[in-house]
Amino acid sequence: MRSLKVLIGSLIVVSMGLSQGNPIILFEGARLIMGDGSVPIESSAFIVRNNRFTTVGKKGEVQAPPGAARVDLSGKTVIPALIDVHSHFGFLNQRDGSMSKANFNRENLLDHLKRYAYHGFAASISMGTDYGDLPYQLREEVHPGAALFRTVGRGLAWPGSGPNDPARNDVPYVVTTVELARQAVRDLAPHRPDFVKIWVDDRNHTQKKLTPELYGAAIDEAHKHNLRAIAHVFDLEDAKGLLRAGIEGFTHLVRDKEVDEEFLQLLKQHPGVFVTPNLGVTSRGMEPGRPTWLDDPLLHETIPPGEIKRLENQFSNRKPETLANTRRSWELQVRNLQKMREAGVRVVLGSDSAGDPSRTMGWHAIWEVDSLAKAGMKPSDVIVASTRFAADTLKLDQLGTVAPGKSADFVVLNANPLDNIANTRKIYKVYLRGEEVDRAAMRKQWTGR
Known part of the structure; x- marks a missing residue:
């Protein structure tokens, strides 16, 4: 018995x-x-x-x-407890909605980690917008009532094509040559970041972006130092090139078009690749009128009324063409996610919190949990993606189950x-x-x- x-x-x-x-x-x-x-x-x-x-x-x-x-x-x-594998710490002041380098200090970083803890998160990682020694110091610390902090340090991007806001746009390493790509990775290597983060995005055709030669050099250099590489991506052809170059993960889904058979075959040839879909950025903007999520009690428990009002102004009564574009983007991403899952890609929770001031720390991450289910994942699979798989991805062996x-x-x-x-x-x-x-x-x- x-x-x-x-x-x-x-x-x-x-x-x-x-x-x-x-x-x-x-x-x-x-x-x-x-x-x-x-x-x-x-x-x-x-x-x-x-x-x-x-x-x-x-x-x-x-x-x-x-x-x-x-x-x-x-x-x-x-x-x-949950784990978020894509966030941006330090720049957002959650009390007034400001995004500024002046906010990037120990007090604000700890405030963000406590907001994650409040929402049931044990850990999160800051994806490419950290600078100085403070993030690496905080990574080694454990604070009561706060989630654990992980970091990739500074990411790599063509000038202007990294984070899409003035406060953080100049944080990544500037990469315009193969040598600059390799030197950036060599600079990161002694800090042992969880990943080398690479932005490959022309920001709706307004910027140049890293070429295959440049991101290939960065990925190759990362592997020489036994570091994993992860990429912000938008276009299908870039995603294919990154897979050929040996990328370990994507911080977004392909969003310019439907993924094709060539891409799916590349995924099957590179088992172990993971994706953090970041669907919550899109799912919150699909309701006409005033979105119901604005009345979520959990949101009001951590966000002051003035910031709730700002969110209401931003997301209520959106123009019909804006709603239509958002819904088309959602449907495309859901189809692409399903095809990637069928090809064996591991889906891991990642919210892109504080990518802009509307993505509030803690709540936006738990909204991403909801969004994965809306995209067709079973609740049991969403929980595994948000716990065990996320812990495995960050090599946090003590967490996840x-x-x-x-x-x-x-x-x-x-x-x-x-x-x-x-x-x-x-x-x-x-x-x-x-x-x-x-x-x-x-x-x-x-x-x-």
Whole structure:
């Protein structure tokens, strides 16, 4: 009987060799979605000790150690904390909507990481708009009540074709020759960024963009230093060239036309390539009148009324031709995503948060979760993309699933996200590294409520 229980995964126990004296907590009664795609455990039980999961199983089969506290989560659903593999930290002041280099400081970066924690995220990575030593310092730090920070440092771009706003446009390395491409990567290499980020985009035919010779040199140099390369891309032909050059991932879908058989064959020839679709940028702009997402309670918990009003002015009562163009773009991206998934591409959560001031830190990332489901992914697949696959992509082995030995980073929800993925926004509590995040204090600081 005991071997059968182990076989079906109803009781998993690990001997951790942990020191005495730290809190031991038994959480029981919740539906547990472990993040690995397996069947949820109804009426689960799991033990957290020394900030890690030590035992995971069913209520009644997991015994509380002597002195353990108990937390009843009956009627709730638990998922692993989420991970965002495409964000832009530091430049956006979420209180007033300003985008400025003056905002790029430790206080604002930590504010962003706390906003991610508030929304149930354990980690995120800043994609190519970080400069100076501060991002690398912050990467090595762990702050209570804040998500972990990862960075690619400065990205590489043809002058003017990188981030599409004045505050950040000059941050990437300027690349106009093969030697400049290689030197930029050599400059990054000692910092061991998670990726070398490359922008390949002519910004709607208004800028020059990196040529195959230039981005090929950057990717080759990255591989010489055992670094992975990832690309911002828009056009299909550029995506093909990047695949031939050995790119490991895309931070956007192809958006100029339908992907073709040649592209899909290239994907199959390069297994392991991943994509962060960033569909939320488009999905939020498809409603006529006043978008319903503006009334999401979670949005109002972290964004002050003045900024909500700015969002309302930006997204309400959009012109018919604007709505039509947005919907056409959405439909194209959904078709391309489906074809890429069928070709074996791994889909990973990535929101492009703070790519402009309307992409609010934390909320826009969890809106991306919703958008993946709107694009046709099953809720269970969206959760895996947002947890286990995202953790694997960032090589954060301690995160991504609820399992013995993993860091105790999890979200307690008031409703089941397998019924409706929007239930990921019905957050009851967030725990990072075994500690409850003080969301009430954060909410009061940000909105006064």
